[in-house]
Amino acid sequence: MNILLIGSGGREHALAWKISASPLCDTLFTAPGNPGTAQCGENVALDTTDHAAVIAFCRDHAIDLVVVGPEAPLVAGLVDDLTAAGIKAFGPTKAAAQLEGSKAFTKELCVEAGIPTAAFARFTDEAAARAYVAVRGAPIVIKADGLAAGKGVVVAMSLAEANEALAMMFAGGLGEAGAEVVIEECLVGEEASFFALSDGTHVVALASAQDHKRAFDGDEGPNTGGMGAYSPAPVLTPALEAAVMERIIRPTVAAMKARGTPYKGVLYAGLMLTADGPKLIEYNARFGDPECQVLMPRMKTDLVAALLATVDEELGSFDVRWWDDAALTVVMATKGYPGAYARGSEIGGIEAADAIENVIVFHAGTRQDGPRYLANGGRVLNVTGLGPSIADARRRAYEAVAAIDWPEGFCRGDIGWRAVGLEKK
Numbered sequence: 001m002n003i004l005l006i007g008s009g010g011r012e013h014a015l016a017w018k019i020s021a022s023p024l025c026d027t028l029f030t031a032p033g034n035p036g037t038a039q040c041g042e043n044v045a046l047d048t049t050d051h052a053a054v055i056a057f058c059r060d061h062a063i064d065l066v067v068v069g070p071e072a073p074l075v076a077g078l079v080d081d082l083t084a085a086g087i088k089a090f091g092p093t094k095a096a097a098q099l100e101g102s103k104a105f106t107k108e109l110c111v112e113a114g115i116p117t118a119a120f121a122r123f124t125d126e127a128a129a130r131a132y133v134a135v136r137g138a139p140i141v142i143k144a145d146g147l148a149a150g151k152g153v154v155v156a157m158s159l160a161e162a163n164e165a166l167a168m169m170f171a172g173g174l175g176e177a178g179a180e181v182v183i184e185e186c187l188v189g190e191e192a193s194f195f196a197l198s199d200g201t202h203v204v205a206l207a208s209a210q211d212h213k214r215a216f217d218g219d220e221g222p223n224t225g226g227m228g229a230y231s232p233a234p235v236l237t238p239a240l241e242a243a244v245m246e247r248i249i250r251p252t253v254a255a256m257k258a259r260g261t262p263y264k265g266v267l268y269a270g271l272m273l274t275a276d277g278p279k280l281i282e283y284n285a286r287f288g289d290p291e292c293q294v295l296m297p298r299m300k301t302d303l304v305a306a307l308l309a310t311v312d313e314e315l316g317s318f319d320v321r322w323w324d325d326a327a328l329t330v331v332m333a334t335k336g337y338p339g340a341y342a343r344g345s346e347i348g349g350i351e352a353a354d355a356i357e358n359v360i361v362f363h364a365g366t367r368q369d370g371p372r373y374l375a376n377g378g379r380v381l382n383v384t385g386l387g388p389s390i391a392d393a394r395r396r397a398y399e400a401v402a403a404i405d406w407p408e409g410f411c412r413g414d415i416g417w418r419a420v421g422l423e424k425k
Helices: 010-020 053-059 071-075 076-084 103-111 126-136 158-171 238-258 291-296 303-311 349-353 392-402 419-422
Strands: 004-008 026-032 063-069 120-123 140-144 155-158 179-184 188-197 203-211 214-216 220-223 228-231 264-274 277-284 326-334 359-364 366-369 372-375 380-386
Touching: 004 010, 004 053, 010 126, 010 291, 010 303, 010 359, 010 380, 026 053, 053 063, 053 076, 053 228, 063 303, 071 076, 103 120, 103 179, 103 238, 103 277, 120 126, 126 140, 126 158, 126 179, 140 158, 155 158, 158 179, 188 238, 188 303, 203 238, 203 291, 203 359, 228 291, 228 392, 238 277, 264 303, 291 326, 326 392, 349 359, 349 392, 359 392, 380 392, 392 419
Parallel strands: 004 026, 004 063
Antiparallel strands: 120 179, 140 155, 140 179, 188 203, 188 264, 203 228, 214 220, 228 326, 264 277, 326 380, 359 380, 366 372
16 A cells, blocks of 8 residues: 655654554655654655645555544545545544534533533633633633644633633634633543544544653643653553543544534543543544654554554454553653744764664654754654553663753653552552
8 A cells, every 4th residue: 555644743753653564555655754754654745734735646646545643634624635536544524623623612512422521611702701710710721722732721720820821812822723712620630541543433442641741840841742651551440441432432423423523533532530530621633742652652453454444434343452561752852842942953862762672762853964863843852662561661761862962952851650650559
C-alpha cells in the first residue's frame, strides 16, 4: 500500500515509525513531516489546508490510505473531501470531529446520552458568564469552545483568575475559538486518558495513558500541550477501563450514529477519576501528543491493519494486542515554552540517545541543517523509554535525555512520578 500521513509533530513521527514497520506499507509519504518522519519514508512539501492539492497528490501517487494526524484538518473536513474523491482516509468527518472541535457540542451530547461529565453552562456574552461565575464560585473551569492548540482551558482557582480568563477569551485572545465559552464545575480526582477505535458502530478498546500538562516539576507553571506521558496508567484498573467503555465510549458512539454522524477514527477520552466513578472531561478526535509516543511502541498489533479495519467498518471482528512493557516519554522543549522562545539552537547527541537500548527519540519540532539538528518549535523532542515497569521505562528515558546536548532546551525531571509511586505501594 501507498500511504500518506498528514502532520509534522511528534505524534506523526510515532505514527510514521509504526506505519513504516507494517508489512502492508510499501511507500510512506508524510506531509509536511519532520526530520524524524523522513527516517521512516519520504517527506513531501504539501499544503495540507489545500484539500484539492492533497487529493491531486493522492491521485498522482496512487495513495491507498490517508492517515490524518492533527485535529485541525479533521475539523476542516479533510476526511470528507478525500472520501468524496474516492480516497480512503482514517479519521472522523467534519461533523463527527465536533467532539473535539466544539466543547459545547460534546457537553450537549453527554446530556443527551447520559454520559457522566461535569456540570456546565455555555455563554457567548461576557457579562452573563461573569455573573454565572460569581454565583458558582471558585475553583471553576473556563474553556474556549473551539480549537485552541491546548491553550483554551483555564482551571481558575479564584474569581479574579476566572474573570481574567473570560476577559482574554471574549477579547479575542484565542481568536474564533473563544467566541463561545463553556464554564464547568471543577471535578476532583486523578486525570487519565483512554483510547478506543470506532468504525461508526463497533468499538475496540486500545490503552490508557497519563500525561503531564504543567511546564515544570511538581505540576507547577503554565499549561502546555504536554510535557510527558506514560502508558499504561496504573490508576485505570481493568474494572475502571470496563466502566469507561460502557458508560462513556459506547454511549458516545451510539449517540453519534443515532444523530446520523457516525464516528470513525480514534476516540481519545480525557477522564477525571472521581469518587463517583470516571467522568468525561473532554474528547479529542485523534491520537494524543505526546500520548501517541507511548502508545505506538506498546502496540503489538499491526497499526495499518487496525486503521483499515476502522475505515472499512470491520472492527466487530478485530482485536488489538499490546506488549506487556510500559512506555514513558519525556518532552524536551525550548526554553521559554509555552511562552516566547527562540528557534534555531543546535541539538547534539540525538543519535547517541536513540542508540540506547529500548529508547526511541521522536522528533517533534526539529529541522535539519546539513548534519545538524536545530530546534524549530516549542516542544522539540520526545525521548521515549521502554521497560517492564514504568520505573524502568523512566530510567531509560532519562538516561537518553542525559545523552542529549542542548543547553537551550529543558524538560521536566519528574515525568511518571504518580505511576512510580503507585508501583512502589
